[in-house]
Amino acid sequence: MDTQVKPERVVQIALPFMGDEEWMAVREPIEAGWLTQGPKVAAFEKDFANRHGVPHALATTSCTTALHLALAAMDIGPGDEVIVPSFTWVATANAALYCGATPVLCDVDPITFNIDPASAASKVTDRTKAVMAVHLFGRCADMDALKTVIPPHVKIVEDAACAAGATYKGIAAGAIGDAAAFSFHPRKSITCGEGGMLTAKDDVLAARAQVLRNHGASVSEEQRHHGPQPWLLPAFDELGYNYRMTDVQAAIGLVQLKKLDDFISERDRRARWYADALSDLDWLHTPALPNDGRHAWQAYVTIVDPSRAPIPRNELMARLHARGVATRPGTHAIHMLGYYASRFALSPDDFPGARDCERNTMAIPLHNRMTDEDYAYVVRMIREAAYA
Incomplete structure (x- = not known):
């Protein structure tokens, strides 16, 4: 593109x-x-x-x-x-x-x-x-x-x-x-x-x-x-x-x-829609729903499986950006940040779970100002960007 x-x-x-x-x-x-x-x-x-x-x-x-x-x-x-x-x-x-x-x-x-x-x-x-x-x-x-x-x-x-x-x-x-x-x-x-x-x-x-x-x-x-x-x-x-x-x-x-519960209810409904709409992509793992409480869905964070994804995560994020869809890594692994790695003599492999989460997570848009058309566009662009 x-x-x-x-x-x-x-x-x-x-x-x-x-x-x-x-x-x-x-x-x-x-x-x-x-x-x-x-x-x-x-x-x-x-x-x-x-x-x-x-x-x-x-x-x-x-x-x-x-x-x-x-x-x-x-x-x-x-x-x-x-x-x-x-x-x-x-x-x-x-x-x-x-x-x-x-x-x-x-x-x-x-x-x-x-x-x-x-x-x-x-x-x-x-x-x-x-x-x-x-x-x-x-x-x-x-x-x-x-x-x-x-x-x-x-x-x-x-x-x-x-x-x-x-x-x-x-x-x-x-x-x-x-x-x-x-x-x-x-x-x-x-x-x-x-x-x-x-x-x-x-x-x-x-x-x-x-x-x-x-x-x-x-x-x-x-x-x-x-x-x-x-x-x-x-x-x-x-x-x-x-x-x-x-x-x-x-x-x-x-x-x-006063709007918090309504916000969360809408986010939960949208999160479940995402899970269904993206379920056929075996390389994109959607977040699991908790069975012990209520998820507040501050963000919708997926995992791009590096062993199955058609393109690397960062390339996928770049292509989505070009198509108008903002994404972000879930967050960072603290032990891989320069200050902490240097001060505490840490290496990426010290915490493999956190390392892999930093490298493979991808948050996609989820917020209370999105429309049905926005959600459909995000899903369509993920497919288009991955296989372009």
């Missing part, structure tokens, strides 16, 4: 779904003049906590800062180890480094893309303080299996960046481990531009995170301004961070959260 020819249509890998409700929602904080963390953030936190069945939710600037905040609130620091699956976005491992701890990588299950409990168990030492259970692409990790092989004193932090609205055996993501972090990046099911959420069941952990999120202040800005002496600054008894979400973001998040 001539790459200069304009494609019939363009289908993006992801697009946020917003409308007049979100547009109108931001007017209130703008008109009120309360733009930083305030009443909208508090309302968003309350609704998110209720939706995910947890007593505490703290809005943050990103999922990355929520992960860092969770580890910091657990007093994880230098000399401690945090087990991280290698097939995940680099932020999962970076959060451990931000605390001065050591990220210890383990392998993943190439079918679910999630942490391999046996590999994680093999990495436990007397310095292990936490395990990051990533719910990649919206499918919850096998948390029961993980809890079986991980010592009870080791904290389990859910990296639920992709998993708002997902469930595992009837329990919502974010309410399974000791703490969890969610993302509201535009590629996620719901978004407020940037932003994250830390959830926790433990009162002490949540209280500590609350202080650390706001520079280490003893009370929040909203509490101080609405208190009896707003002119006095709070106490600062420990080093904290500025990880506060704005009320403008939270106003959007409140509207988006």
Whole structure:
């Protein structure tokens, strides 16, 4: 195909779904003049906590800062180890480094893309303080299996960046481990531009995170301004961070959260359609449906079987791009990234599951702004590109 020819249509890998409700929602904080963390953030936190069945939710600037905040609130620091699956976005491992701890990588299950409990168990030492259970692409990790092989004193932090609205055996993501972090990046099911959420069941952990999120202040800005002496600054008894979400973001998040279940239901229907429409391609493996919960379908990630595919994955992705269909690798293998490979003397074969996932996964468009025609076009272009 001539790459200069304009494609019939363009289908993006992801697009946020917003409308007049979100547009109108931001007017209130703008008109009120309360733009930083305030009443909208508090309302968003309350609704998110209720939706995910947890007593505490703290809005943050990103999922990355929520992960860092969770580890910091657990007093994880230098000399401690945090087990991280290698097939995940680099932020999962970076959060451990931000605390001065050591990220210890383990392998993943190439079918679910999630942490391999046996590999994680093999990495436990007397310095292990936490395990990051990533719910990649919206499918919850096998948390029961993980809890079986991980010592009870080791904290389990859910990296639920992709998993708002997902469930595992009837329990919502974010309410399974000791703490969890969610993302509201535009590629996620719901978004407020940037932003994250830390959830926790433990009162002490949540209280500590609350202080650390706001520079280490003893009370929040909203509490101080609405208190009896707003002119006095709070106490600062420990080093904290500025990880506060704005009320403008939270106003959007409140509207988006109300749409979450409808978004996921539509994505699930489309995912099942993809599985059927692509079932005759023996070289393209579609993601397996979980039998232990609800997949949130943040992304639809296939595997291009290198032993059967008519062309290499990267060539297929290039041809699809020329035809207007955006694709991406599922994510990267952390142990193959330059910084981690160099710092920790890692090689690609150290974690073969993660290595193969990086090399062979291909996410195809799945989002709530796609039409029937878009989905049909994606499938038709996959066939055309593969056999052109």
